[in-house]
Amino acid sequence: MPNMRFRSKPVVFLLLLSFTPPVLADEHAFVLKPTRSLLDLPKPTQATPLFMYADQIKGVKDSQFEATGHVEMRRLGQRVWADYLLYLQQSQELHATGSIRFDQNRNTLLGPELHLNLKTGTGDMPHPRYNLGETNAHGQAESLHIASRENYTLSNATYTTCSADKEDWILKAGTLNINQGTQIGEARDVTISWLGVPFLYSPWMDFPLNSQRKSGFLGPVFGATTKGGSELTVPYYWNIAPNMDATLAPRVMQKRGILLNNEFRYLQPSYTGEVRLNVLPSDMLTKTSRTYFGLKHQQTLPANLLGAINYNYVSDDSYFRDLSDSINSASQINLLREGVLSYNDGGWWNAQMRVQRFQTLQDPAALVVVPYHRTPQISLNALHPIATGTFKFNSEFVDFSHPTAVNGQRVVLYPSISYPLISSPGVFVTPKIGFHSTTYSMGANNAAQLPANQTRSLPIISLDSGLFFDQETSLWNPNYIQTLEPRAYFVHIPYRDQSRLPVFDTAQAGFNFDQIFSENRFIGSDRVGDANQVTTALTSRLLDRESGEERMRFILGQRFSSISPKVNLTIPTGTTNKSDILLGFSARASRTWSMDSLLQYNPSLARNELFNASARYQPEPGKVLNFGYRFMRNTLNIPNNFIDHINVSAQWPLYGRWGSVVRTNFSLHENRLVEGLAGLEYNQDCWTIRMVAQRFAVSTAQASTGFFLQLELNGLVKVGPDPLQTLRQSIPGYTKTNQPPNSASLPNLYD
Known part of the structure; x- marks a missing residue:
């Protein structure tokens, strides 16, 4: 600490005390509880004690004090180091010059000069360098205005979460407002540079200073698929209320047009849900309008009742095969449409009523049987102890309906x-x-x-x-x-x-x-x-x-x-x-090796009916190898109809900061690739780039191929599609390798 160095020289100590001792005790109590956030400290008042150290201090009683030579001023939650400091007691104005360091709320401000009003908490600093302790972000500016202990406004400023000696990405803004009260940064006339190359400009943007939700544009998503061509998605997140938000994400596809993706989520003490509406007004390939609508709602009702709705609709059978970018959604067949009302008082019996229908999406090359609708299904179940035994009762009434098959109850x-x-x-x-x-x-x-x-x-x-x-x-x-x-x-x-x-x-x-x-x-x-x-x-x-x-x-x-x-x-x-x-x-077998297998053997026919085997090697996070084999004969006894798949997936570092991901699911019987994924990941201290190519079957005769590129600037924005969910599903044991940014260090001006 700088004051430890000061002790080696003649020091004048001054305590301006106009308050009672309990305040000092409170300050000591804070020191004994380091987990307490500085943001929670009580705001200094006119009576808060002020401590000052310097080589020389002189002044006029009840008027002003002037300190020179290795000056340190300490006040509750605030410290100032300077070569020269003038303090006016009546107005509580502070003016410091020299090598200024101002610590407040875990933030550090460095500059040649500081004007600060300790009563109002406002001040100014020309040509500052700053470090935000909560996020480890730092930068510099032409000027800085301190509006309060949590609010700073900088002109012609820079912002980054990279280390001070390797600023790979930098946000430059004409005006930058840092509000630690709301944990939001707001910038105007913004240019973002990566590796010295400007790649993104915006007249205005805001970003979270922590992981909280906030309104604003998210990183644009670039990609390309064989079904849609080159793609660009510009999502906007709207934080409507603490319990309500929406995401609007227009997706521009070169071959098809603009798909308007919309999601609305809500949460209340008695109900929760989400609504999705995706509309492609005019598909340039099919010459039709294409739509998806989804509603999920769950609500607690009076009298121990619980209600739920799950409704899904698409305009045509090929909607997911043409417009999806993942194998899970592309392979959907039966879209659920149901409403449920259940009763459960926590006792020994419960009841439920359900109305259930499906929209079946047919693949012309492999038609499936349309399932029955339940209109309705009513069940009553009970479980009750009797002496040392258990009485169980299951019952249901179902009205089955089908467009072509026999109906009945x-x-x-x-x-x-x-x-x-x-x-x-x-x-x-x-x-x-x-x-x-x-x-x-x-x-x-x-x-x-x-x-x-x-x-x-x-x-x-x-x-x-x-x-x-x-x-x-x-x-x-x-x-x-x-x-x-x-x-x-x-x-x-x-x-x-x-x-x-x-x-x-x-x-x-x-x-x-x-x-x-x-x-x-x-x-x-x-x-x-x-x-x-x-x-x-x-x-x-x-x-x-x-x-x-x-x-x-x-x-x-x-x-x-x-x-x-x-x-x-x-x-x-x-x-x-x-x-x-x-x-x-x-x-x-060890901390790193595990395996699982199952064999179903038919002794009458002397043959295997099913065999699954998998093994995993994972010595540490970011390193995993998965090997799998699956064989299963078709239960319909159709000749030469069976599953015979080899599955290999891995996440492994290559050289330096480069890492790789790969997934292969290959059908030996059909001699075709069911799903393939390959990608590279480069992880720096403050940014990560991911490049992923994926190909998967969307039907018996069709496949979709896509290439996605994402640049993640830690603590600011992600540009491009997020492949993390796909990687976690495709590669069991996958671990995100980039961690929160390391502390951005500022030089010690007193060394």
Whole structure:
């Protein structure tokens, strides 16, 4: 500190005290609590004590003081160092010259001269250099006006968050206002230069001094896609209120025209939501107007009710395939339209009513079945303890409607009771009995000529049991515990002929470890599979004794049946009494390596039905390698129809500050690229540039290719599309490498 140097010379100390000792105690209390922000300090008053150090101090009592030689003036939250200082007591005017340093509210101002009124907090400094302690931003100006302790106005000023010795980007403004009260910077006649090259001019702009929301133009977005050509988006963010905002983002596409993207968000104590409206008035390629509308709203209502709306609409089937810039939105098929009203008082029962429809977007080369609408769906569920057991009740009424298929209503009632016979840390046995009843009403003139009214009722009996053993092991590591967890699950469901029942919302369940321990091999209530079967599984894990972290897991399971299942949808379930074998293995071999795998093997046909394997190497943030392979036969038994994909993705530094990102999802069976991404990232202390090229399939016969370039000036603006969401989705473990800017240092004038 400068005052430590002053001690080596003759020092005159002056305390101007016109207040009582508690103020001094408050100042000391602040020193003992460094986490308190200077912005929260009480404003100095006329009675606030003032301390002054100097080689020489002289003055007139109750009039003025004059200090020369290594002057330091200290006041609550303020310090001034100078070669010469004149202080007028009556007006509290301060005039300092020489090598001025003025510290206030974590900010530092350097200059040759300072005029400051300690009573009003206003002042002026010619040719200043400044450092904003809250954001580490700094710069210089022709002149500076101090409007208050939080508000500064600079003329012909510069602004940057780069280090003082390497100012790679600089904002130059005719007028720059820094308001730390509102945490907003406002500039006029603005030019932004990067690496010495001016690339952006604006007559006016404002920017946040921290991460808070504020109104203003966001960085322009440049890009190019095969579907839209060269593109430019200029988004404007409108901070309407603390609980309400909007984003207007016109997107100019060379091949298609101007797509007007609009988003409005709102938040209230009892409701929240967002509205999106995108309009392309005249697509130059299709010669049509194209629109997307989306509404999401959720609201808490009186009497423990909760309402929600999710509505989506597009003007045509190809909207997302033509205009989307990500694989997730381009692959949308069924757009949800539903309204929900639910009741839940936190007790043992709840109810819900839903009206649900879909807009199905068809790909002419691969048509999909339009799902049923639910108009409405009403459910009532309960869960209540009975003695040491549990009573559960599930029920629903659904009115299914479809433009071409059979329509009808379905009522499902399913009460059940489970009762744990044994429940201890090492063993559990839980029997369960239930009665599943389903009633259909379809009318006599339905298109499929099914009976108008049908009922299916059957009991469901199950018994779930398991053991848990553990022991210390030195095979892998003396600090590990190995477990052995056998489990057996029995289900009995009698056969009922269901071939004349409609299929509204039911499908064959995927075969996995969750499904083999469930009662029904179907998803939905239109089919309840007959069963007299036992599922057995064995799990073994390695646990870290100290942290409890799972280091390795091995699981093997298979289902055995005493009957050949007869209930099916359109696909025969086969005559074998043994299911496929499931084998899973996962491990975290070290802090950097992890892997996961699952194998589904058909012993009857001696072939693999499914195999997934993935591995990840991540030694530190910014370094990750992912390897994956996925094979799955088509459940429709269509010859030569299966998934056979290799997936490789990585984020890895190259040389110096350069880094790379890559993602490849390749179909071996179709011999085509499903998704590909490659990019470079250069990270400096105060800016980052990202270049990303992406290609992904939007349909069976079409693909979209795009190239995006983003320049991020830390603490100011992002110019170009933000690829971070795409990178996080495409590359598991991706980490943003540029951190908040380092402190921008100012030279010590007293060295």
